[in-house]
Amino acid sequence: MTPKVARFLVEQQPATPCLVLDVDRVESNFRALQAALPLAQIYYAVKANPARPVLDRLVGLGSRFDAASFEEVSACLEAGAAPADVSYGNTIKKVSAIRAAHAAGVTMFAFDSAEELDKLARHAPGARVYCRILVENAGADWPLSRKFGTTVEMARDLMIRAGELGLDPYGLSFHVGSQQTATASYEAAVGRVGMLFTDLRDAGVKLRMLNLGGGFPVRYHDEVPGIDAFGGAIMRAMTECFGNDLPEMVVEPGRFIVGDAGVVSSEVVLVSRRDPASEVRWVYLDIGRFGGLAETEGEAIRYRIATPHDGGPTGPVVVAGPTCDGADILYERSNYRLPLALACGERVELLATGAYVTTYASQRFNGFAPLAEHYV
Numbered sequence: 355m356t357p358k359v360a361r362f363l364v365e366q367q368p369a370t371p372c373l374v375l376d377v378d379r380v381e382s383n384f385r386a387l388q389a390a391l392p393l394a395q396i397y398y399a400v401k402a403n404p405a406r407p408v409l410d411r412l413v414g415l416g417s418r419f420d421a422a423s424f425e426e427v428s429a430c431l432e433a434g435a436a437p438a439d440v441s442y443g444n445t446i447k448k449v450s451a452i453r454a455a456h457a458a459g460v461t462m463f464a465f466d467s468a469e470e471l472d473k474l475a476r477h478a479p480g481a482r483v484y485c486r487i488l489v490e491n492a493g494a495d496w497p498l499s500r501k502f503g504t505t506v507e508m509a510r511d512l513m514i515r516a517g518e519l520g521l522d523p524y525g526l527s528f529h530v531g532s533q534q535t536a537t538a539s540y541e542a543a544v545g546r547v548g549m550l551f552t553d554l555r556d557a558g559v560k561l562r563m564l565n566l567g568g569g570f571p572v573r574y575h576d577e578v579p580g581i582d583a584f585g586g587a588i589m590r591a592m593t594e595c596f597g598n599d600l601p602e603m604v605v606e607p608g609r610f611i612v613g614d615a616g617v618v619s620s621e622v623v624l625v626s627r628r629d630p631a632s633e634v635r636w637v638y639l640d641i642g643r644f645g646g647l648a649e650t651e652g653e654a655i656r657y658r659i660a661t662p663h664d665g666g667p668t669g670p671v672v673v674a675g676p677t678c679d680g681a682d683i684l685y686e687r688s689n690y691r692l693p694l695a696l697a698c699g700e701r702v703e704l705l706a707t708g709a710y711v712t713t714y715a716s717q718r719f720n721g722f723a724p725l726a727e728h729y730v
């Protein structure tokens with residue numbers, strides 16, 4: 355938790371649950387990534403946290419943006435981003451959204467199928483297009499499954515076809531999975547995708563850009579490698595693959611930029627012992643799976659929890675949310691321990707919750723209001 359967030363919580367005592375996010379930390383994360391990968395253009399993945407104060411700060415820093423929908427494209431433009439600095443990175447887009455983005459001046463679009471490529475050729479003629487390739491997501495705590503990306507073989511044909519359709523065959527992309535903790539995943543993906551640059555050049559198509567996606571991890575329950583380790587691994591792989599003839603490099607960080615800038619403040623609703631024979635206590639918070647903590651599904655993302663009694667003796671707990679839904683349990687199998695002194699009515703902080711939280715809050719599920727937000 356940054357000092358600014360801690361001060362805000364003490365001075366303002368905002369009603370819980372709420373997210374408090376330090377926009378200065380967004381800036382320092384952006385600068386750290388820039389320093390780790392000075393040759394790459396940063397396209398912030400807006401979906402991680404689309405709040406206006408975040409976009410404003412990033413526009414001021416010269417960031418570019420990766421948008422998942424036309425609504426996100428608009429949010430970036432309203433915050434002052436130039437259309438040329440917005441990439442429409444979702445490979446699945448409505449025709450109306452493609453047309454609206456094209457009309458707004460967006461020129462960079464992702465695709466991963468012949469059908470989507472045809473839509474782009476018709477509704478965003480002349481656009482710079484890049485093809486997303488499916489790569490291994492091993493090592494990612496929040497893998498992106500097989501929903502996106504195509505094979506190297508298919509990408510080859512599609513990039514040739516892109517040129518024939520009057521589009522600009524700009525480059526290739528991949529995403530190694532979110533909260534990716536293995537630097538080797540990027541190296542493997544660069545190696546896999548890099549070969550296609552050579553192959554396509556021989557076929558007369560000169561690609562100019564490699565988009566390495568997002569995935570850079572945030573420290574949650576476990577330590578993760580620092581951003582410099584990822585930068586180093588990526589540059590080694592790029593040099594090995596391309597020598598001195600590096601293409602433009604793009605990264606699309608979401609989680610890394612905003613994750614550790616934010617803290618969710620929550621009230622303990624109940625601490626109970628459900629089974630007298632067990633030392634496990636159930637700790638119910640006023641935020642759960644439906645209030646924004648969707649990434650606790652499968653206990654995939656394990657947030658650290660700060661309490662007023664840290665340092666005191668602890669015992670095992672199950673941590674659950676406030677709704678009447680049986681799935682609203684955050685952590686049951688991950689061996690969470692919280693102080694024995696923790697009591698109903700006290701506040702706890704879920705750390706590093708700036709990414710993928712506010713947008714995952716359901717609207718009034720069980721009557722609970724969506725998560726309040728404070729940008730400091």
Ligand SMILES: *Cc1c(COP(=O)(O)O)cnc(C)c1O
Binds near residue numbers: 443444529567569609
């Ligand atoms: C979600 C997403 C990102 C951001 O991923 P993080 O793991 O949050 O860095 C980047 N690019 C694309 C295409 C995405 O879908």
